[in-house]
Amino acid sequence: MAFIKRDERLPLYRQVREEILEKISRGTWLPDTAIPTEAELTKQYGVAIGTIRKAVDTLVNDGLLYRSQGRGTFVRRPDFNTSLFRFFRQQPADGSFIVPESLILLKALQVPPAEASTALNLQANQLAIHLKRLRFLKGVVVLTEDIWLPEMLFANLVDIDSNEIGSLLYPFYEKHCGLLVASATETLTIECADDDTASALKIETGHPVAVIERLAFGFDKTPIEYRVSRGSADTFRYQIEIN
Amino acid sequence: MAFIKRDERLPLYRQVREEILEKISRGTWLPDTAIPTEAELTKQYGVAIGTIRKAVDTLVNDGLLYRSQGRGTFVRRPDFNTSLFRFFRQQPADGSFIVPESLILLKALQVPPAEASTALNLQANQLAIHLKRLRFLKGVVVLTEDIWLPEMLFANLVDIDSNEIGSLLYPFYEKHCGLLVASATETLTIECADDDTASALKIETGHPVAVIERLAFGFDKTPIEYRVSRGSADTFRYQIEIN
DNA sequence: TAGTGGTCTAGACCACAAG
DNA sequence: TTGTGGTCTAGACCACTAG
Structure with a gap:
């Protein structure tokens, strides 16, 4: 259970997104390490797996996370040296x-x-x-x-x-x-x-x-x-x- | 129902995407006009609405379609003059x-x-x-x-x-x-x-x-x-x- | 008011990775 | 073999648009 700060006006999947973002930016979840599985997040936030997937989708799209089938979802290490x-x-x-x-x-x-x-x-x-x-x-x-x-x-x-x-x-x-x-x-x-x-x-x-x-x-x-x-x-x- | 050419190897939502892309590029669906509703597409292709949505999502993401809540989904008129x-x-x-x-x-x-x-x-x-x-x-x-x-x-x-x-x-x-x-x-x-x-x-x-x-x-x-x-x-x- | 897209649920089965 | 993400279903209710 587990919404630290929830803005009720936002759709659920946006709220979940914010939570995840928070975890990444605070360093709770570190670059190149796996975040909890979708099933785990489902339990933690008490929402359906489709909602978790949609939240993670947006973060993958923004390049903050990447998925690897069969292994998990990971925090991307940003690299602007290139x-x-x-x-x-x-x-x-x-x-x-x-x-x-x-x-x-x-x-x-x-x-x-x-x-x-x-x-x-x-x-x-x-x-x-x-x-x-x-x-x-x-x-x-x-x-x-x-x-x-x-x-x-x-x-x-x-x-x-x-x-x-x-x-x-x-x-x-x-x-x-x-x-x-x-x-x-x-x-x-x-x-x-x-x-x-x-x-x-x-x-x-x-x-x-x-x-x-x-x-x-x-x-x-x-x-x-x-x-x-x-x-x-x-x-x-x-x-x-x-x- | 309705798949003109289907590549069985591809996920369903990708096949639907290809179909829609075909309609746009052949001019069957014209710029600035609405494409069929999600419910309609569901019937035409015989897949679940979630699958239609995912296919359309990718096309919206690529900028070929845009959605307008309550009105419909439309073909974008490309503009590279800018x-x-x-x-x-x-x-x-x-x-x-x-x-x-x-x-x-x-x-x-x-x-x-x-x-x-x-x-x-x-x-x-x-x-x-x-x-x-x-x-x-x-x-x-x-x-x-x-x-x-x-x-x-x-x-x-x-x-x-x-x-x-x-x-x-x-x-x-x-x-x-x-x-x-x-x-x-x-x-x-x-x-x-x-x-x-x-x-x-x-x-x-x-x-x-x-x-x-x-x-x-x-x-x-x-x-x-x-x-x-x-x-x-x-x-x-x-x-x-x-x- | 009727019809549209927006959000959400609660499952299911599959493909892939790792032990 | 187990657990992961990838795909898919069949509904539900809400917010918005237009007539």
């Missing part, structure tokens, strides 16, 4: 994905630019952790990245040596700061390379670059990370199917 | 959408470039209808477009005066050539403007432009139209949510 990265042409065309290498150039406490400050809901002039890094595929520089992190959330990161940080930041955030990225918005624009970007990417100043601005959120929708990535426009290719 | 266009910043930020004006510069029978020829499954050197046009928002040029159409499908279009073609091509294709666009793939890349593009868009040669290449298909997956649109990179902005 995302728009796959649209740079150094990636193999067969759909497989190479994890890009990474070199951190800077880790410092600085005043973030206005966009970052606004995105992260910081006070004016409030300091944030600034990471600059380069990302490589097969030894070739593909992206420059500027990353801004709220100091309160990432206090543990201040004293860590840059070399201890691996290629993928999100698993690192989770392990050292207890922060799990659950969703993000990305905005793609195009600009001309300034001197710094050009020399980092080994292109000419003024050459067009694709700019990917990402704001990543936790399960509770608080902004966790603001990131701007830049790559040469030559290698950029984004494909979409419309139905 | 799509990536909405990502140019001249569009109002409030989510509303202005239909761009359009000026046709050229209509001619020509040998298409290799990409167009391949995309449309044409023989080498086979002629196709070439349209060139400019598209405006609030009187400002936003896009140049090169459109290639297979002559066999668009025979009716050859003798039509350019001025009779309105701002939106897809409704025109449907009315005059009986061709309904059902899906499309779009690929976004970035290049530097050549002289022609630059003068059309009123930018400098070499200035970066966003290139949107679209291949549009009918319900039977035959390619109908190949289109390349170019707009100044300054005004381009594409946003995406990841969950």
Whole structure:
């Protein structure tokens, strides 16, 4: 029995959905582990199995859970380390994905630019952790990245040596700061390379670059990370199917 | 009852889905009109209402149908005249959408470039209808477009005066050539403007432009139209949510 | 008021995975 | 063999739309 908070106005299957969502976001049910079986949930919530299935359906559809026939239903581990990265042409065309290498150039406490400050809901002039890094595929520089992190959330990161940080930041955030990225918005624009970007990417100043601005959120929708990535426009290719 | 072609290996709800898809693509059920009620379909196909609902669910999810409580379930009229266009910043930020004006510069029978020829499954050197046009928002040029159409499908279009073609091509294709666009793939890349593009868009040669290449298909997956649109990179902005 | 889709129930049998 | 999710049935009542 078991509705912690139920909004009577909502359909039953939506209420169940909210309950499950709560379990995932609070970490009661962990990524890559099975949630209770449908029969179990039926008992716990006192609703029919069809209702449980419909609730789980919506979460599977949203990508938060995945089902495996005969084994169970599992919490998906979110992974945004890939995302728009796959649209740079150094990636193999067969759909497989190479994890890009990474070199951190800077880790410092600085005043973030206005966009970052606004995105992260910081006070004016409030300091944030600034990471600059380069990302490589097969030894070739593909992206420059500027990353801004709220100091309160990432206090543990201040004293860590840059070399201890691996290629993928999100698993690192989770392990050292207890922060799990659950969703993000990305905005793609195009600009001309300034001197710094050009020399980092080994292109000419003024050459067009694709700019990917990402704001990543936790399960509770608080902004966790603001990131701007830049790559040469030559290698950029984004494909979409419309139905 | 009523299965025209049934693939016994598929689940019932998938078979029903295929049947409905067939009705839509053959034009038996027309856009913006209601399909039979769930009770009716239950009788026609001799399956339970839950199965009908599941089949319809998948089609609603794919955007081919939409439901309206108390009224019925309807065939969606596809509309790709918008799509990536909405990502140019001249569009109002409030989510509303202005239909761009359009000026046709050229209509001619020509040998298409290799990409167009391949995309449309044409023989080498086979002629196709070439349209060139400019598209405006609030009187400002936003896009140049090169459109290639297979002559066999668009025979009716050859003798039509350019001025009779309105701002939106897809409704025109449907009315005059009986061709309904059902899906499309779009690929976004970035290049530097050549002289022609630059003068059309009123930018400098070499200035970066966003290139949107679209291949549009009918319900039977035959390619109908190949289109390349170019707009100044300054005004381009594409946003995406990841969950 | 009649007809539609929206929600919900309480079962059933099947296909698949794992021990 | 046991337990899981995948499919399917045959109803029920509700909320909304339109005449």
